[in-house]
Amino acid sequence: MFIQTRDTPNPNSLMFYPGVDILPGSTLELTSAAAAHQSPLARALFRVDGVKSVFLASDFVTINKDEAAEWSTLKPNIYATMMDFFASNQPVVLDSYEAPTDTAVSEDDDEIVAMIKELLDSRIRPAVQEDGGDILFQGFVDGIVQLRLSGACTGCPSSIFTLKNGVENMLMHYIPEVEGVEQVFDEELDNVNHDAFKALEDRLGSDKV
Structure with missing residues (x-):
């Protein structure tokens, strides 16, 4: 190997x-x-x-x-x-593991949430995953999209700047009902280096949409 x-x-x-x-x-x-x-x-x-x-x-x-x-x-x-x-041919995850469905569109989602999830999956998550992380939908409350970062970008302070100048701009452009985004933190996660998520800024923030 x-x-x-x-x-x-x-x-x-x-x-x-x-x-x-x-x-x-x-x-x-x-x-x-x-x-x-x-x-x-x-x-x-x-x-x-x-x-x-x-x-x-x-x-x-x-x-x-x-x-x-x-x-x-x-x-x-x-x-x-x-x-x-x-x-050793062991499984990567046990059979009891259930894949998260944070960005998967479900029958219970309204039209706006479905559009948010589709945009995240098609345009935003691939760019984040290229840098070793992920971005997951956590909720849509009063016009604010709640997102959680993971992987290489976990707990990164500069991710707030990226969310505001990249992800937020894209979501607001395509979905007028979106008024902003906010990062949701997992209490179990420790902060890592502050440069972790900054590379996404150029990829999404400069996207001509």
């Missing part, structure tokens, strides 16, 4: 591509070994000293490291852990 890596805008996050399917059509962020009970792969990765969080996506894994840890030390251990794991 040849595992490739890709940098993210966050120096404390790195994307690993093992060349096999990880979590097709979904994402899953795990921020501690205790929370990783639903993913044997994540449990194995948390045994590597210096791994802070694990983000599983369709064909890659984003690792957030402790600031004091060095990638030069971490990467060989992560490579070995991944190769051993996939050689």
Whole structure:
């Protein structure tokens, strides 16, 4: 197995591509070994000293490291852990795992929410996932779209700027009922490097819509 890596805008996050399917059509962020009970792969990765969080996506894994840890030390251990794991033929997630449906349009969604989710899925999430993260719909209240960031962009202070200058502008342009966006934080998530999500600004903020 040849595992490739890709940098993210966050120096404390790195994307690993093992060349096999990880979590097709979904994402899953795990921020501690205790929370990783639903993913044997994540449990194995948390045994590597210096791994802070694990983000599983369709064909890659984003690792957030402790600031004091060095990638030069971490990467060989992560490579070995991944190769051993996939050689064992264990499932990436247990059968009890249910993929999140935060951005999937459901029959209960009204027309505005359905349009918001469709735009997130088709235009915004792909750009975020290219940088090793994800953006999930959490609600639409009084004209405000509530969104949660995960992966390489978890807890990133500059994400507020990106949301206001990129995501918000796009949603308001296509959907007049949207008056703004706000970031929803998961209390279990720790903040990571403040540059993590800034790369999305140019991609979305300058989009001529």
